[in-house]
Amino acid sequence: MxxxxxxxxxxxxxxxxxxxxxxxxxxxxxxxxxxxxxxxxxxxxxxxxxxxxxxxxxSRLPELISGMARRAQTISPKDAGQFISRLGVGPGDVVVEAGLGSGALSMHLARVMGNSGHLITAEPRNDHAEIGLMNLERASKCFPEFPKHTHLEGMIEDLVPDVEIDAVILDMPVHRPAILALAKNMKIGARIACYAPTTAQLENCWDSCEEAGLKVTWCGELMERQWGKTSKGGMRPVNGPFGHTAFLLFAQK
Structure with missing residues (x-):
């Protein structure tokens, strides 16, 4: 190939x-x-x-992210790095990500999981999955190591994999059904992360985690501000967006 x-x-x-x-x-x-x-x-x-x-x-991660095909809005490196760090994702882990979207976060995860990891993605929209899986296929041929990958078509709460899970990341309109379904298969000490664009979704994630017996460990948002050199010397913030992408919530079993 x-x-x-x-x-x-x-x-x-x-x-x-x-x-x-x-x-x-x-x-x-x-x-x-x-x-x-x-x-x-x-x-x-x-x-x-x-x-x-x-x-x-x-063909490293930054190049693959920059040149990736896109359809669904992607999770930025700012948030992807926070997911990996706070969830403690690494080699040998079983990680569930729903939904796949264009696959940007999946590529970040795959890069740190190595050959011994198992990445399980789920996506209910076939048009999004087509792009995301294509980007992951590229990454699998460019990275020196790549985890086992299983993709599930549909809503993750209807397709809970029969495995013990180390980490879960949810980027979906309604988080509660997935949180309640996946919490049962999470290992003791495993962590879950929710990506929630609105405060109403964020509150629902918090309540759902507590209902599932998970302890919320961090909740908030990350702000990013780029700087550059001016034409007359010195540094200043560049003209561009400085705002909200989504709220992040982390909880542990």
Whole structure:
């Protein structure tokens, strides 16, 4: 099966290109045979495609996130890092993520779980799952290690896997049914995280965790503010969004 190569334009745009052995049309690059043109290329090499010079880059997590296909809104690195840290996700863990969406958080999880982990994703919308699974397939061929992956089509509360769970992440409109269903399969000491865009959802997550016998350990939001250099010297916040993505809630069994 064909692998992938990462190309970066001069202004920083990333393309994740499958090394297909036939001519294909790639948005922004045109029509060409990736296998003939790119096979054997090394990191740092410049390649001319059409009228653009592109640099071969390592296919690491930041490049895969930047060049990923998107449909559902993605969870940002700001929140993904908090999930991994507060849940303690690592090699050998069994992690349940619902819903999959475009797969950005799944790629963050897969990168730290290694070959010994087991990532279980669930997504009720097939149009979202199609994109998310494609991004995970790319990652599985680019990362040096990748966990066992099981995908479930539908609502996670109807498809609870028959395994002991180390960590759960829920990004869904209604969290309560999933919290109550999954808590029974969580190991003692296992943790659950909820991603809730509104305060009403957040309160529901808190109440549902307590109903399931879980202890809330942290609840809040993370704010991110980017800075840059000014034209006349010095530093200042860049012009751009500085606001809310979602509330996060963590609880432990």
């Amino acid at each position: 064909a692998g992938f190569i990462t190309l970066m334009e001069s202004e920083g745009k990333i393309h994740i290109v499958e090394l297909a052995e036939e001519s294909v049309k790639i948005k922004g690059l045109g029509v060409f045979n990736p296998h003939e043109l790119l096979s054997g290329s090394s990191v740092g090499e410049e390649i001319l495609i059409g009228q653009k010079y592109l640099t071969v880059m390592p």
